Amino acid sequence: GAGVSQSPRYKVAKRGQDVALRCDPISGHVSLFWYQQALGQGPEFLTYFQNEAQLDKSGLPSDRFFAERPEGSVSTLKIQRTQQEDSAVYLCASSLEVSGRPYEQYFGPGTRLTVT
Amino acid sequence: QKEVEQDPGPLSVPEGAIVSLNCTYSNSAFQYFMWYRQYSRKGPELLMYTYSSGNKEDGRFTAQVDKSSKYISLFIRDSQPSDSATYLCAMIPGYSGGSNYKLTFGKGTLLTVNP
Numbered sequence: 001g002a003g004v005s006q007s008p009r010y011k012v013a014k015r016g017q018d019v020a021l022r023c024d025p026i027s028g029h030v031s032l033f034w035y036q037q038a039l040g041q042g043p044e045f046l047t048y049f050q051n052e053a054q055l056d057k058s059g060l061p062s063d064r065f066f067a068e069r070p071e072g073s074v075s076t077l078k079i080q081r082t083q084q085e086d087s088a089v090y091l092c093a094s095s096l097e098v099s100g101r102p103y104e105q106y107f108g109p110g111t112r113l114t115v116t
Numbered sequence: 117q118k119e120v121e122q123d124p125g126p127l128s129v130p131e132g133a134i135v136s137l138n139c140t141y142s143n144s145a146f147q148y149f150m151w152y153r154q155y156s157r158k159g160p161e162l163l164m165y166t167y168s169s170g171n172k173e174d175g176r177f178t179a180q181v182d183k184s185s186k187y188i189s190l191f192i193r194d195s196q197p198s199d200s201a202t203y204l205c206a207m208i209p210g211y212s213g214g215s216n217y218k219l220t221f222g223k224g225t226l227l228t229v230n231p
Contacts, residue, residue, distance in 0.1 A: 004159070031217065040124065042204050042221030043160065056215065091159055102208045102216050103148045107159030 002026065004108035006092050012114045013082045021077045021111045025094030032075050033105060034067055035091040043091050049075060082115045089113070119143050122205055122222025131231050135192040139205035139222045142186065146220075147210030149181045151190045154202045154224065163203075164190070195229045202226050 005024045013019050025032050031050055035043035036059075045059040051072035060067070064083075069075040079086055089112050093105040122139045129135055137151075148167055152160035166172045169183045178191040192199055205222040209215060 033217070033219075035219070040223070042120075042122070042206075042223050043219070044221070045218045048217055056218070059218075093159075103150050103162065103165040105162075105219060107161070109157070109159050112157075 004092055004094050004106055006090075006108040006111050008111060009109065010112050010114075012116060015083060015115055016081055018078065018080045019082055019113065021079075021090050021113070023075045023077070023092030023094075023108060025073065025075070025092070026106055029094035029096055029106075030072075031095045031097060031105075032069055033093040033095075034075070034077050035093065036061075037089040037091055037110070039088070046077070046090075079113075082113075084115050087113055087115045117142065119220050120205060120207060120222045122225060124223045124225060126226040126228065128228045128230060129195055131195060131197060131229055133195050133229070135195050135199070135227060135229075136189060137192075137203050137205075137225050137227070138187060138189040140185075140187050141207055143207070143209070143220075144183075144186070145209040146207040148208040149179070149188050150206040150208075150219070151177075151179055152204040152206055152221075154204060156201075160204055160206075195227075197229050197231050200228045 034046040037043040047067045048056040049069045064080045066078045089110040091110045093107045095105045120141045150165045151163045154160045164179045172179045176193045180189045202224040204224040206219045
């Protein structure tokens with residue numbers, strides 16, 4: 001079946017521009033996660049949604065980062081006034097539930113953001 | 117010091133070799149231990165998970181967790197060129213440890229298996 005999809009796959013932004021990254025989770029998946037993967041590093045947690053509720057946003061690096069999932073399905077990660085240090089791959093993951101099997105997070109291919 | 121440490125390599129082995137990958141960690145609340153494989157320009161893909169201590173085998177892959185030493189390993193037997201990828205360890209606290217959904221990853225080890 002269809003996995004997690006993300007768009008765009010690649011985004012080049014000039015410093016100071018706003019960007020919006022989209023995630024389409026696996027149909028029926030309640031939980032949705034965003035991670036940031038800098039070059040040569042492992043992914044780092046940004047935020048977690050259960051349905052439309054954002055239950056944890058502790059990993060968002062600054063108030064320029066904002067995530068939403070208004071109808072409990074598609075999610076958008078928005079970065080305002082992009083800076084060079086925002087250059088990274090942004091990964092979205094979804095899971096059916098977190099209780100019982102918290103390890104079952106399915107990742108999308110990521111959006112590679114380059115800020116020039 | 118990061119919560120999860122992983123030697124980034126790179127590691128280069130001949131086809132058929134046994135590969136050993138490992139991670140150490142500092143947070144004793146971690147209860148779930150995962151290994152992900154990530155091909156270039158793709159998202160991580162779950163290979164194996166282990167709950168608490170012990171060994172788990174799946175085909176050519178064996179995962180080991182030693183909670184007393186805070187050390188986990190992944191062994192790949194009869195390695196193949198198609199195993200060439202970055203291998204990431206990841207951990208999650210148990211239910212009582214809080215944030216039992218937040219994957220904490222190592223840096224990843226880049227593995228190349230040469231034909």
